[in-house]
Amino acid sequence: MERVFVAMSGGVDSSLSALLLKEMGYDVIGLFVSGWEDEFIGCQAKRDLEDVVAVCDSISIPYYAVDLKKEFSNLVFDRFLHSLRSGLTPNPDIACNQHIKFRLLLDKALAMGGQFLATGHYCRLKRSVSGTPLLFKGLDRNKDQSYFLHAITASSLKRVRFPIGALRKEEVRFLAKKYCLPNYNKKDSVGICFVENKKFNEFISRYIPPKQGAILSTEGRPLGEHRGLHFFTIGQRKGLRIGGKGPPWFVVRKDLATNTLWIAQGQDHPWLFANRFLIRDLNWLDEPRDFPFRCCVKIRYRSQEQSCALHLISEEIVEVQLDSPQRAVTPGQSAVFYDGEQCLGGGLIQEVIPAWGT
Template sequence: MESDNMKKALIAMSGGVDSSVAAYLMKEHGYDCIGVTMKLFQNEDAGVSRKKSCCSLDDVEDARSVAHNLGIPYYVFNFTADFKKQVMDRFVAAYENGATPNPCIDCNRYLKFDSLYHRAEELGCHYVVTGHYARIEQREDGRYLLKKAADPAKDQSYVLYSLTQEQLAHTMFPLGDMNKHQTRMIADEQNFFNADKPDSQDICFVPDGDYAGFIRRFTGKDYPAGDFTDKDGNVLGKHKGIIGYTVGQRKGLGIAAGKPVYVTKICPAENRVILGDNEDLFHRELDVEDFNFIAFDNPPAEFRAKAKVRYRQKEQWATVKVTGEKTVHIIFDESQRAITKGQAAVLYDGDVVIGGGVIVG
């Protein structure tokens, strides 16, 4: 018999169609739901128009309207301090150190499944519910598994690799077995006015995609120009500050080399950006830190798995060597293009997420 607490759920509502349908499904399944939107940053502080991000006033009103239609209480929680510390500051620090971060992973880790998770506990909610496309299953031995969504085109398991056993036990993804068309159909049937609302594609606090511009505004710092060089150290030109570049980049370099050149490495200590040919971007091996194993407590010292090093990449076969408590070394069977420091490496066994961590080299 479930306790009353077991049937209480905190729904993270962004104002989009996915979280709205997640809230509807939880209510349909008999849960006592509370809808919440996390206020993550002051738009003006980030130099962002109030109408151009998932934290806009319009989105709050969209979420509030859906909650009202569903007859569930709705709140806005101010997590701006946590978001600045755990997401925006980390984003800036990564670029300053020549890495390319994925802030959505940090937001899931530190905001949705940490700050919001603790707020849910305070409110007596047993579950935190989001509109992510992923699935959670419990094995016969009691261990919780994170699995890919049923719809591979919408699968978001890559950005959820940091979930712990405790968090998985208290998280629900109602959309995990659905595709986007089904989600929009439900929203349409329920007369949700956001049924056709487009998905957010950009980083919420950099909706124009100008990361370097955001970092300069956010820090108030100037990032000095430096040398573009080849791998042998020959100077090819001047860059406009290392925060403006990422491994694999070809456009916007301003270099007339007579052939396509790409960013192959960023060297913050020397304020240098190394350029090379496309083939210079291919590597088989990488090191990963802050690795979170989901599928088992004690991983074997070496095992085979499929791995992906970018959100949209199809996972590839690799040999994984556990090198420390939270570190692994991955050797791909075939070289992969533009393995980038700061991005996530996530391991899979079929549909099951073995775990993931941050690429450091």
């Protein structure tokens, strides 16, 4: 009997994953990761662990709690803060999957005698003609999480399983209730795992002190002061506190060298659009054989895929040329490439080349 460890968060997706694998005849063991605790934001780690314990008891499987707080701090949180200080808009969930779940936790599962690590991600695996595992979108397009897994290694795909990848969310809820899982109606977690969205500025201020700077219009007109570039991202509207007549104002550029926040009126202002950008920290799950290479790209999790051409600048840098300009392409976010349903890989947006400057 093959042994599978399941990364369990206390949520319904990973809980049903464990149940389905047990029904398939695997020797299933739960793994709960302690990665972050902070009383300031009322972290739910203890309650999540209680849910894991309740689920494991209800389906009669053992579980282990794995303390990776130090590793999470070093590999995810500290890098998150460094990116903010560098004027970027990072996505720590991607780093958590890359470094914690699909590296350290996978290594732990294999060291404990497991053949696979399973998670509750909405993704699917398919085999190439040669038998190589490839990453595909989850069947539920609204819940597809392949974007968040683009940075894991291609080799790790040989040792992971996604039991609910071919299910829709409503089916997951239905089956969880049918099998009487104690957390079948638990709400999905949203936002950054270590901070509630409504308290983001307050939370970040504990680690990065405010640094006032000028707010300028695209014409160079002074409009006020900001409390810190790290509180803003490209395309942001809220928090500017700029009144007056006319359309609302949006962030269009952050100049770290001068600590200047540039803003423009109107959600379709030309400064908000770009048709080219450079990416670094490339990770290929299925690397193209030749460049230029045509595919589709997502510039953020909830964005629509856009047709593009990839041009290899160096081994570390690829230029993405969009077929049509896109709004709020943001340094620090991930650009993830797709060929139909397949996730090819991706990288971090390093430099944006605005459409209005070409």
